[in-house]
Amino acid sequence: MSLPVHGQGEAGAERSRRVDAVRNQGKVLDAAERLFARDGVERVTMQAVAKEAGVGVGTLYRGFGNKAGLAMALLGERERQFQELMISGPPPLGPGAEPTDRLTAFVAGYAELVADQLELVLLSQTAAPGARFRSGAHALWRTHCRHLLSLAGAPSPELRADALLAALSGEMIAHWLTEQDRNLAEITDALAGMARALSTK
Incomplete structure (x- = not known):
């Protein structure tokens, strides 16, 4: 008969807690994605997400902090895919x-990402x-925009990168799409032209 190793039970319990936490996080993200798609981000509450996921509200707040944290977690996978490309x-x-050319491709791709996930981007x-x-x-x-602007020989690459990213913010893209009723193709074309202009000396 073997004797239990001191601490083995605690270690096993901790592993179990970590597994539960990962499983709960997946359930929460799946639930939030469903509710956000169905009802819109603004109308979905943290309580509704917790109920849909089958977890306690406290678990939700501990894992994500608030709805903005939840939005950022949902955006994470899309952003990782874009980063890899x-x-x-x-x-x-x-x-x-x-x-x-890389900078203009980044601008077009990121503008599409923002437009596709606009409510989540705005919230985050x-x-x-x-x-x-x-x-x-x-x-x-x-860092990416600044690096490409530096390679292109543009002066003040940090300031130019900031200007370009300001134009790609969720609020700016939302303003153009909703308030000015512009289409995404028009926006991305104009932003690509801006990127080319900012790349010049």
């Missing part, structure tokens, strides 16, 4: 094209003052 995908978005970017600047994704977009 940007970093190692085929040109012109990925490596192998001229810096200006406007939940608190400066929320847009504090996300890891924004830091990556800024």
